[in-house]
Amino acid sequence: MFSKILIANRGEIAVRIIRACKEMGIATVAVYSTADREAFHVALADQAVCIGGPEATESYLNESQIISAALMTGAQAIHPGYGFLSENAHFAGLCRENGIVFIGPDPESMEKFADKAILKELVDDAGLPVIPGTEAVPTLAEAITLANKIGYPVMLKACSGGGGRGIRLIRSDEELTRAFPEATQEAVTAFGDGALYLEKYIFPARHIELQILADEQGHVVCLGERDCSLQRRNQKLLEETPSPAVSDKQRAKMIRLVTRAAKKIGYVGAGTMEFLYDTKGSFWFMExxxxxxxxxxxxxxxxxxxIVKWQIRIAAGIPLDFDQEQVRLTGSSIECRINAMGIGRLNMLHVPGGLNVRFDTCLIQGMTMSPYYDSLMGKLVVYARSREEALRKMRAALCELVIDGIPSNVNEQLKIVEDERFTSGNYDLTFLGNK
Structure with a gap:
């Protein structure tokens, strides 16, 4: 097992990883930008290294500075969290070249699986139902030809995309002509790769994802599905598990399919397979x-x-010590993302408590919300024996949460969990006008 890990991230996820490391007896190194000098993750870690200016390109995306910080502090591994360098094969390769373990898939797997068009071919061969689409489309002219062959409407997506970026709904040749150069530039800016592909637009649908863990010894377990259909402009706001739309029979079938696919493609680490679930009860693999x-x-x-502790164990070569039959999928859990709606100074923070209430956050009283990074301040999560009880618990927790001084979406989340469309479980991606 590692004795020291560097966390190449910030915010609530850096705090989350540091806490997991502390519980495992692993020393931690935080990296930070000049804008994050007083951040919570910096204070919580055993060591901290400033790696650059406030812009992400100067700091959290600065590969050489992060590698230097790891070498300087003697960190044996780097945990990238999510976003930033978490799916960057080049960075994973740099870690290997410098004798540092990247906590995630190896560079070769990342290269192979990062192109979503290629990945679809692989999982299709493994037996997963795949949305009809294309490989990377090099030119607008070819995109128009293929879009007409698939049939409008289609989705135009970045091959290296994620987090809802680089996506356009296209209904005609004219819209595609306008959107293609825009999406290309957005993909270059966000991911350093302007490649785009097309896929058939499935509507209406729910966004369902299945969480897997896979070790180096070939063992794979699926931790069930999450319903992530509450989105605005392709950005998730609320998630729940299990999905109220998925039956026990469907769930068991999808668990068999995704674990078999993960084994066949040789995946190692924590990963998530994402699907669209249509009104006919069919799952369609997206990414x-x-x-x-x-x-x-x-x-x-x-x-x-x-999951974080198992990411670390798997990266250290430790096999999973449980199998699929031991995974408990009883009860209901709901998560609300608490986002800042502007900048400000946090005057007072009150976090709700009680049995099975969790708030993962980077907030500390007196801090100022930075304009340089993502607006996510924390994730409020509850668990109960039934969905109805979980809904009541989430309403109570949201009413108790106080974030004074920084505008937030707490009231919006409260309205969502009180909305009959959500409480009934009869919702899809159109709930918040996300089309």
Missing amino acids: MNLRLQVEHCVTEMLTSVD
């Missing part, structure tokens, strides 16, 4: 995330499996 998901903690609450 695979090769990293820790923001919403991993809602699955942890349901299953009592610590």
